[in-house]
Amino acid sequence: MSARVLCIGGEDHHLRIPFLLALGERGFGVTAAGTGDPAPFFRAGLEFISYRFDRFLNPLADWTALGTLSKLVADVGPELVQSFDTKPNLLVPLAARHLRVRIVRTINGLGWVYSSRSPLALALRPIYCALHRLAARSTAATLFQNCDDQAFFEDHGMVGRGSSRLIPGSGIDIAGFEEAMFARQPPAELRKALGLGNCEVVITVTRITRQKGISTLLDAAALVHKARPQVRFLLVGPRQSEGPMAVPQSEIDRHAPYVTAIGPRSDIPALLGLADIFAFPTEYREGVPRALLEAALAGLPIVATKMPGCSDVVHDGWSGYLVPPRTPDALAARILDLLRERETARAMGARAAELVKREFGLDLTVARYSQVYAELLDPSLRSASDQHPRRAVAQ
CATH class of the missing domain: 3.40.50.2000 (Glycogen Phosphorylase B;)
Incomplete structure (x- = not known):
């Protein structure tokens, strides 16, 4: 497998360096993009691209980040884009919707908007649901770390036509x-x-x-x-x-x-x-x-x-x-x-x-992600476990 994968996350993206290196060992060409310190990526021998977005509510900054991410994906030219974290999972599919690239997003928690009982969080939930439905239109697969989040997305129509897979955790080395x-x-x-x-x-x-x-x-x-x-x-x-x-x-x-x-x-x-x-x-x-x-x-x-x-x-x-x-x-x-x-x-x-x-071992997690990527890049490899994609669990 020689496909190039662009993995986009936020400021804690360095925690996924072992995951990214393991993808490389399986034959993928890996480029990382994030908002944190690039030094750990360079020390690990990984290609890294910095970009910026505001973690907190900031529509103007989010609009700017859309343009930045769109150019970033176009410049790298990957066959597949993998996003992690709340903001990237919304922005990446929207930014790359006009590009011929398969997008996979991992829902690693629903975060503050779906957890807080504050009036602002309650007011934002319908907006975030609508944005996730829009992002789902450009998403080939949505991966979940726990079954509660998977059920929530599917029950609220936030998965779209792409497959829905459960892959527990991010993997630990x-x-x-x-x-x-x-x-x-x-x-x-x-x-x-x-x-x-x-x-x-x-x-x-x-x-x-x-x-x-x-x-x-x-x-x-x-x-x-x-x-x-x-x-x-x-x-x-x-x-x-x-x-x-x-x-x-x-x-x-x-x-x-x-x-x-x-x-x-x-x-x-x-x-x-x-x-x-x-x-x-x-x-x-x-x-x-x-x-x-x-x-x-x-x-x-x-x-x-x-x-x-x-x-x-x-x-x-x-x-x-x-x-x-x-x-x-x-x-x-x-x-x-x-x-x-x-x-x-x-x-x-x-x-x-x-x-x-x-x-939750890293080897098992990377094997599951690799299976998803391979099936998206070559549909003839789709396994029997994905015959009912809305409730599939990666093996």
Whole structure:
């Protein structure tokens, strides 16, 4: 397979570098385009093109991005374009609708518009549905990371005539992650550097926004602190880049005795290695959160919210616990349960790791994507599993 594939994402597109490299190993010519730092792509030997769009609501910037993306696709001249993330999944099909190119979009979560209860989000939903229906007209295949999102799109007519496939998660480089775990800074040194001492640690890796449940987590941390004062909560992820959605630093500072926010980090495997529990209080409709896959692979028991995507990784009572979103009491109670019942916590962490290795490995994910691409580029290769494309699951 020598077809050129242009993969377009947003600012976190670098997290897909292992996926892009694996596509290249399968014979595809891969070019990446994104809005983040190009350096990781160049270090990996990947061709990368920078472009710009506004992550937040900005019609003028979105209109400009349409023209930029249209020119980008025309200049690269790929046989197939793969888009990821909310804005690119809308803009790319619209920008390339006049070009002879097959477009595949991956719905990795429905994001703020479909998760927030704010008046603005509720007002935007019909507009986003209409835009997705329009984008679907130019889309050859829509891929979903969880069945809840697939059902939502199909029930609302947002798939169009293209095929609909379920491919769980974005794939995680298991060998690479485990190598990073073994090569990490010794936990004792890292604990000392972070001022954690011998405390029990609950870690959260996510954007520091209200929609990601950080306010709920802070309230839960206060409850845990009252019952178990030696516990420390470690928040890892960007805050300053999150604009109006960011949790104010002053709100975090009120919990300073037992909560430490350290910003975005590149040593996530090492940080997970020093933790006892992973908490993920999101209020978003997630795809399959990479943070959960990495936490599970690190053998951590997880307490997450009962939201689409989270339940694909956390099986309640088996590999962790699920609690309703926006319920700090329930979140705190499950964290305390795991801290008190260490054998149960270890067993859950081991099961979570085995689940990820079995169902979310990068090799399996890339094989599924490659199958979809091959069938679109050569319809004679279409498998029997795609005879009913509206409910097909990539094998």
